[in-house]
Amino acid sequence: MVGKLSFCLIIQEELKLFFESCLIFYKRMQGSRTFSPKWHYIKGPRQPFGSLQCGYYVMKFMTDLMEESLLFIEAK
Numbered sequence: 001m002v003g004k005l006s007f008c009l010i011i012q013e014e015l016k017l018f019f020e021s022c023l024i025f026y027k028r029m030q031g032s033r034t035f036s037p038k039w040h041y042i043k044g045p046r047q048p049f050g051s052l053q054c055g056y057y058v059m060k061f062m063t064d065l066m067e068e069s070l071l072f073i074e075a076k
């Protein structure tokens with residue numbers, strides 16, 4: 001289980017670097033010389049580690065967000 005967790009963290013960090021690179025490239029194309037994205041870590045509903053019900057958690061979060069019309073949903 002520790003191996004899966006470290007693999008997920010590596011993938012998460014690689015995705016973060018990819019999106020930062022895309023945002024920086026986009027801003028440079030717009031003419032901005034300096035840009036540093038700021039990441040905000042948002043707490044939300046999480047599925048148990050190793051669970052295969054990811055679609056349920058995504059749809060539940062989206063449903064809660066749309067029904068409540070809130071910007072923030074408390075972690076349950």
